[in-house]
Amino acid sequence: MTEHDEAAAVRPLTLAWVSRHLEVGERIVKTEVLHGGITAEIRRLTVGARDGSTRDLVLRSFVDPFYVERAEDGLDREAGALTLLKGTGVPAPGLVAVDPTAAHCEYPSLLMTHLAGRTVLDDEGLETRVPVLARQLVAIHALRPAERHGEYVALTTADTVVTPKGADAAAWAAAIDVIRQPAPPYEGRFLHRDFQPGNVLFDVPPSSPADPRITGVVDWAAASWGPADLDVAHCSTNLALLHGPEWGLRFAEAYEEAGGVLAAATSERLYWQVRDGLASSEEVQVVARLWREAGRTELTTRAVEERLDAYITALMDALG
Structure with missing residues (x-):
């Protein structure tokens, strides 16, 4: 627009x-x-x-x-x-x-x-775009720069998380306890650090909507060195809030299906997923407004908070 x-x-x-x-x-x-x-x-x-x-x-x-x-x-x-x-x-x-x-x-x-293409935030066609997003992220993580970018930055702490009104208090308390722990060890990768649908441009031919093609990945201001899990977790959170919690859970699977490698231990994977999910709690209002301006008028702040709550709850259920 x-x-x-x-x-x-x-x-x-x-x-x-x-x-x-x-x-x-x-x-x-x-x-x-x-x-x-x-x-x-x-x-x-x-x-x-x-x-x-x-x-x-x-x-x-x-x-x-x-x-x-x-x-x-x-x-x-x-x-x-x-x-x-x-x-x-x-x-x-x-x-x-x-x-x-x-x-x-x-x-x-x-x-x-300037790159051709447009961001696509609609639910329609999501099942075909998710694997394409996953393959693109795998390609980014496959890069081996001669010089490392700075280490990733994660500003959210247990004290800055904003628990939504009416959220599952027990699930959120448990999730906050997760990020009180030290970050798991990881093998570093080149990260975009804000890889999500709003920073990916697509060409979706009207004659072939089931064949979307990425024309650009933009906004590299947070590019850094860190765990692949963190980039995957960030895209997962955005998909969960845009399209529903099940799509946040699906993205990690799509990433592995595309050849990406995540942390071996389930608890380590979930640490990064929970950390990014909780980080989004601090900017729900701003993100929801931008998505509404982009055409997703149904995504009120309250609607996004409810999806975030459902996503955090689902992650904690998976953690057991």
Whole structure:
């Protein structure tokens, strides 16, 4: 979903910075706000050449004071990830330029190429998309970068979990006790760290809706090094909240069916699943709003909280 109005205008210093990274004779002819992000403003810039041809770039700028303070690390991670991914076969944007400390722009910013495709958040066709998502994540985890990204960050603690009203108190208390324990040992992998349907672009041909193809994986600002289980758990949580708890449980199976390797012990797998599920409790309201804006109008905050409760309960039942 896009809009084209005064709010889409690029700020003067940022516009000058972007212009320095265009080809000779190119200029920005249109800007559009892209919706769906939580941490940053995102704009699509249509760039025109002298011969009348155009191409699109994407500008991400961190403007909220909370995220500005953390922007340098995130933009450095994203720039490093996009550089690493070039030529790997993982469909990611190409890096054009980055200003992580706002040395040239009004706010910390990153400029990258635009990818075709769209996010698909509908229930329809989910059974065909889940295996495709799983195969893509396996391909990401198969990368072996010469230089490791920084270790993963997990900010949620037992004290920051927000138990939804009316939730299964016993299940949530048990789940919170799980993340009081030390993290299990793991074999490190290159992680996207926010791999979920909102960051995956699809081409779904109208003539063949059962044959979706991923055209892009975006938002690499949290790229890091850590357990494959954590990426799987994050996508599982999002699927559970978008489509129902059973789909959260199904994704780990699809990942293994695609050749991915998870922790050997069930208790270790569930540690990561529970940790990510509990982490989502802190941002249910924001995520639900973004999904409603994307067309899932039935996903009220309360509806998402109920799905989260059902998912946490199902995970704890599996833990026994």
